[in-house]
Amino acid sequence: MKFSLALGFAFILPLIRAQVPHWGPCLDPAVQTAFNLKQFMGRWFEIAKLPAQFEKGRCIETNFTLKTDNSIRVVSSEILKAELRKIEGTGVVEDIKNPAKLGISYSYVLPYSPYWILSTDYVNVALVYSCTDILRLFHVDFAWILGRTRSMPEATVQKAMDTFAKNNIDVSRMIPSKQQGCDKTL
Numbered sequence: 001m002k003f004s005l006a007l008g009f010a011f012i013l014p015l016i017r018a019q020v021p022h023w024g025p026c027l028d029p030a031v032q033t034a035f036n037l038k039q040f041m042g043r044w045f046e047i048a049k050l051p052a053q054f055e056k057g058r059c060i061e062t063n064f065t066l067k068t069d070n071s072i073r074v075v076s077s078e079i080l081k082a083e084l085r086k087i088e089g090t091g092v093v094e095d096i097k098n099p100a101k102l103g104i105s106y107s108y109v110l111p112y113s114p115y116w117i118l119s120t121d122y123v124n125v126a127l128v129y130s131c132t133d134i135l136r137l138f139h140v141d142f143a144w145i146l147g148r149t150r151s152m153p154e155a156t157v158q159k160a161m162d163t164f165a166k167n168n169i170d171v172s173r174m175i176p177s178k179q180q181g182c183d184k185t186l
C-alpha cells in the first residue's frame with residue numbers, strides 16, 4: 001500500500017507541474033459514437049498536444065495494433081536529441097459498452113490511464129482526451145490531436161480545437177507538435 005501510494009505520487013507530481021490543475025473532478029465529455037476499434041488501429045502522428053511541453057521530443061507517433069486477446073499493442077516513438085526512443089504499452093477497452101474509452105498503461109506496475117477517443121474519422125484525424133481526478137478536489141487533463149499524416153490542414157486543427165472547447169476542455173495552451181524533417185533523419 002505504501003509502495004503504490006509513493007509510486008502514485010511520483011507520477012502525479014510531474015503532471016501537476018506540467019499543467020495547471022483545474023478545480024473539481026474530471027468532466028465527462030462525449031466520446032465517438034459507434035467507435036470502431038479496428039479502424040482506429042495503425043499509425044497516428046501527434047499534431048498538437050496539451051499541456052505544452054516545449055523541451056520534449058519531436059516526430060512523436062504511435063502505432064496501435066490489435067492483439068489476438070483483444071488488447072492493444074501501443075508503440076510510441078519520438079526523436080529526442082537525435083535519438084529514436086520507443087516505449088511500448090498496452091491498451092484495453094475497459095467497458096465494452098463504452099468502446100471509445102480506452103485505457104493505456106506503459107508499465108505493468110501502473111494503472112491504466114484514460115485514453116478517450118472524443119472524435120475520429122479514422123482516416124484523417126482523431127481527438128484524444130485523458131483526465132485524472134486527484135482526491136476528487138481537482139483534476140489534470142491531457143488532450144491530443146492526432147493525424148494519419150505528419151501535417152494537417154489548419155482548418156482541421158481549428159475544428160478539432162473547437163470540438164474540445166465545446167466540451168469545456170481548455171485548449172488555449174495547446175501547442176503544435178514538431179513533425180518536420182522526421183523521415184529523412186532516420
Ligand SMILES: *[C@@H]1O[C@H](CO)[C@@H](O)[C@H](O)[C@H]1NC(C)=O
Binds near residue numbers: 043064
Ligand atoms: C505497427 O506495428 C505492426 C505490428 O507490430 C507492424 O507490423 C507495423 O510495421 C508497425 N508500423 C509502423 C509504421 O511502425
